[in-house]
Amino acid sequence: MAENVVKGRKRTLAEYSGKRLVASLLGLAFVGTGIWFAVHYALTTGLDRLPDKMCEGTLERSTVKEVLPKARSADNGSGVDGAGYTLAFRCHVTTSGDSALSGEARVQPVSPKKWLEHYRGAGGQNHIIRVSAGDVEALARIDPDADTTSVYVPCEPPGVPSYNASQPYAVVAETRVDGAARAKGVPLRQTLTDFAYQLSQHAYELAECKARRDFPAELPLYKDR
Known part of the structure; x- marks a missing residue:
């Protein structure tokens, strides 16, 4: 029974670590996207953003x-x-x-x-x-x-x-x-x-x-x- 508890804790920690990793990656992706848009906005002018x-x-x-x-x-x-x-x-x-x-x-x-x-x-x-x-x-x-x-x-x-x-x-x-x-x-x-x-x-x-x-x-x- 103790062995099952240990395995359960390890599985929970692994799942938690995995979720944190996914969340971190998503956060980095959002930050990266935000930086890209900020740089793109800074390098373009209002005229560039008009429709074709x-x-x-x-x-x-x-x-x-x-x-x-x-x-x-x-x-x-x-x-x-x-x-x-x-x-x-x-x-x-x-x-x-x-x-x-x-x-x-x-x-x-x-x-x-x-x-x-x-x-x-x-x-x-x-x-x-x-x-x-x-x-x-x-x-x-x-x-x-x-x-x-x-x-x-x-x-x-x-x-x-x-x-x-x-x-x-x-x-x-x-x-x-x-x-x-x-x-x-x-x-x-x-x-x-x-x-x-x-x-x-x-x-x-x-x-x-x-x-x-x-x-x-x-x-x-x-x-x-």
């Missing part, structure tokens, strides 16, 4: 990283208002460093001439550069403080009221950077224009513009100026 694609596929993380400087954290969002001839689609990325990339594509009654005049400003005071592919036009307004780009795509939206039936409609997209930007000059303007082009194509589909359109794969590049 945002704003219903119109904006890629790589584009954001080209445009905005590194920041500890970043957030993104998008939204749709209205439908048809009142549709507006918006997208933004904001960072803890007070920099933001934003854009909007809106269906509105405007001719190419009026669109251009708007960005040139009164008396043509604003300096702009332009490119086009067929009837799709793009421009960049060169501003010392903040570059703005826009894309114009003719559109025949459904539901236009009779009092506006004779007006030319278009999807007009505009993109901009607020705060510090990583890119400068032509590279920044080109990237912003490409983003605006993606927004305009998406809004064209959302608004159900009547004429089916084969969009060019990309718009021409701005000349180096």
Whole structure:
């Protein structure tokens, strides 16, 4: 009987030691995982942790990283208002460093001439550069403080009221950077224009513009100026 008691104690000690070993290993695993996540977080930026694609596929993380400087954290969002001839689609990325990339594509009654005049400003005071592919036009307004780009795509939206039936409609997209930007000059303007082009194509589909359109794969590049 004493022998059985001794064996029982040995078995209990062995089981206890085994459980302690398992617990220790699990603890080390959790600690190791925590350290890995901490190091990974420290070595990556808020931009790295953004989704690969945002704003219903119109904006890629790589584009954001080209445009905005590194920041500890970043957030993104998008939204749709209205439908048809009142549709507006918006997208933004904001960072803890007070920099933001934003854009909007809106269906509105405007001719190419009026669109251009708007960005040139009164008396043509604003300096702009332009490119086009067929009837799709793009421009960049060169501003010392903040570059703005826009894309114009003719559109025949459904539901236009009779009092506006004779007006030319278009999807007009505009993109901009607020705060510090990583890119400068032509590279920044080109990237912003490409983003605006993606927004305009998406809004064209959302608004159900009547004429089916084969969009060019990309718009021409701005000349180096």
